[in-house]
Amino acid sequence: MTSSAPDPVEVNGDRLWQSLMGLAEIGAYDDERTGLRGVDRLALTDADAAGRRQVIAWMEDAGLAVRIDRMGNIYGRREGTDPTAAPVLTGSHIDSVATAGAFDGCLGVLGGIEVVRTLNERGIRTRRPIEVGIFAEEEGVRFGTDMLGSAVAAGRLPLDYAHALTDRKGLTLGGELTRTGFDGPTDVRLDPPHAYVECHIEQGPVLAESDVPVGVVTGVQGISWQEITIHGRAAHAGTTPTHLRADAGLAAAQIIVHLRELVDSGEYGDLRATVGHLIVYPDLTNIVPARAELTVDLRNPDDAQMTRAEEALAAFLRDLENSRPGLTLTTRRMAKTPYVPFDEGVQKTIAQAADDHGLEHISLLSGAGHDAQEIAALCPTAMIFVRGEYDGISHNPREYSTPEACARGVSVLATTLLRLADQD
Known part of the structure; x- marks a missing residue:
């Protein structure tokens, strides 16, 4: 890292929350069991396609150069001062299960865009580029394989295998990419980033039980x-x-x-x-x-x-x-x-960022799968967990994190990305 770490960066929590709630309206439905507003954006459905188009618009408004690969993964790039340097990558997914809330995956994607907006407003340049990724079919509920887009991007699964997968109606993933217009032209295999950091709602009760706002994720179980x-x-x-x-x-x-x-x-x-x-x-x-x-x-x-x-x-x-x-x-x-351990160096950078924001934190293992476990095969990787409410329930319309908790987690993400992007 450079001799003097950049100061902590606070993001605009109100704007982040507006983005989260705006995206939640795409694919929204009224859940009869809970009486709440839920989200249904199965991968590569019309609702998912509409959500993707909205997020691409937000990326472009933030000055990101957008590319789409042959798997439908989307990347928005903010250039650094060194055009030859490998980027620092962040992101997650916006596809959902059929009975979702507003935060799973979306917090990581919209949080990454909010980081870019904040850096732009403050005139902060980084040595390395920063990229925000949206990975296709992370949930796996439509085409039967979770973390699918990131698994193909990282090289664990071949593209032809993914394109041939079918849903319960017999529709292929490749056909749905074409139908929705997300069969992008760029190569799906990612060049190794410098590092990858994913911010995600915890989807569990550990942070709430420990009464801390932020978790430093040590890895993902098998x-x-x-x-x-x-x-x-x-x-x-x-x-x-x-x-x-x-x-x-x-x-x-x-x-x-x-x-x-x-x-x-x-x-x-x-x-x-x-x-x-x-x-x-x-x-x-x-x-x-x-x-x-x-x-x-x-x-x-x-x-x-x-x-x-x-x-x-x-x-x-x-x-x-x-x-x-x-x-x-x-x-x-x-x-x-398999079980995937995360990089200790990136974990330390996250922990130091949380300390510098005055936020108590704990280390914990993720019980859920995430795109980060796939990208960990390419580069040093770790995750930031944000506290959820109601016992951390997720994959349910009751999934909830407060505006303050989301802003704190994404501020830690911003500081972490800034410091990683200034590394040699």
Whole structure:
């Protein structure tokens, strides 16, 4: 770093909040369960495309030069005084789950733009360029693979594989890129940045429980996604004796219960297991299900323990199939990423920035996946977590962080980016 670190930079919290609330109106819906306004911007839907166009307009208004790659990833670049220097990259995503709030991903993207606005207003030049990125299909809920845009940009997944992925209607990601106009011309593979910093709402209760505003993220735990399809035999609910049934719905329930038993056993470390999607066919009241589909989401900060848990699940599936005549089970890997530790040097820069802003902070591991875990393969990377309210609930219209918390986190981001961008 240069001999004298730049002074802390405070962003315009009111303007940041206006951007967050403005973007939240694109894809907004009234959630009947919570009575709140939610956000539904699945990747590469019309709502996501409208959100992308709005954010591009904000980028261009901030003087950023915008480019779009063949994966639909968007980058806005603010030049530095050294045109040969690798940029400092920040960003996140703006696609959402179907029942989202206003902050997940969006805080990192709009926070990056707010940093650029602030530097422009103060006439601050940096040696290195600063870039703000929007990565495509981070959530993975439409095309089945999370962190997809950043994974292709970092080289973990090939572009052809990503373009061929389909949603539940059979639409391909490549086709939807073309339809929405985001099949960009530039090469998807990122040249290694100097560093990457992502600011994100925590999506958990740790910061609130510790009563601190900012978290310095040490890494991201391992994630395993798979889809299980169970083929049984349809039968009349009233006339078919229980012992003659091949009930795909019952088998799905047994899998769910077994997953909880794996977690509760304590034999697989800090394992977490979730079945977030479950559907049976023909989905009629008086017919024994002939088929069931479910997804399994496993999380573990220890890769060896994750492997053991996956092996235990696979063994259970084999035993279930063998013990139930008429049942067949197939599995499909949707995604798998290992535990990713973040760079200690970038963590120290974030922590020092928080100190210089007078903000108490703690270090914590991320339980959720983020684009940062993919970009970490290219360059020194770390994350800033911003405190959420209501036990840190996320992927829900109740997701909330206060204007003050968002401004504090993005001010730490601004100071961190400024100092990294002045490094040799």
